[in-house]
Amino acid sequence: MTTRRLTALAPEQAPGRARELLTDIVERHGSAGEMVSTMAHSPALLDGYLSLSRAMKRVKIPRALSEKLSLAVQEWIGCGTCREAHQEAGRAAGLTEADVELARQGTSTDPREAALIGLALRVLAEPGSLSDEDVAEVRAHGWSDRVIAEVVGVVTLNLLTGAFNLLAGIQPRRED
Numbered sequence: 001m002t003t004r005r006l007t008a009l010a011p012e013q014a015p016g017r018a019r020e021l022l023t024d025i026v027e028r029h030g031s032a033g034e035m036v037s038t039m040a041h042s043p044a045l046l047d048g049y050l051s052l053s054r055a056m057k058r059v060k061i062p063r064a065l066s067e068k069l070s071l072a073v074q075e076w077i078g079c080g081t082c083r084e085a086h087q088e089a090g091r092a093a094g095l096t097e098a099d100v101e102l103a104r105q106g107t108s109t110d111p112r113e114a115a116l117i118g119l120a121l122r123v124l125a126e127p128g129s130l131s132d133e134d135v136a137e138v139r140a141h142g143w144s145d146r147v148i149a150e151v152v153g154v155v156t157l158n159l160l161t162g163a164f165n166l167l168a169g170i171q172p173r174r175e176d
Helices: 016-029 034-039 043-056 063-077 080-092 097-104 111-125 132-140 145-168
Strands: none
Touching: 016 034, 016 043, 034 043, 034 145, 043 145, 063 080, 063 097, 063 111, 063 145, 080 097, 080 145, 111 132, 111 145, 132 145
16 A cells, blocks of 8 residues: 655645635635645646646536546556546446446447547557547547547646646545
8 A cells, every 4th residue: 555655735834826725725615635735735736737627627528528538547547546536427427337447448339439538548648659540530530629639638637636646645545
């Protein structure tokens, strides 16, 4: 079991702008959560994460499909905390257990969705290998340039949260 490498901060412990951001979150929601409170060590990181997270809520990718992309990416990254969060969010968005499992395997029964999930994994794992043909294939499945561009945002947000949790040693909560 990984030990915590970075500790969560209370608003009064956070430096600079992170103190403001954390205080605002706690006032509005009652708590900030373990990852956000730990990101508060870096005002720049916390501000960037919150901005990107808010922006990605406006994507045209349907919520259930966005969760499938996130599940595929988190499975590849290996962040159990994020994977569990996206499994829960995916179920809330209407995904079945089979949908969740297929997404974790990097695919879907829907060929259109499978093409987008495959693109997300390529963006994560081997972006230098992407070609004109790869983009043309995703377009041939009916995806717009906007959605194709937004895949990069979904992948980036997931890489940020997954890598941060792994570095900080944030583990999924265990039910006792």
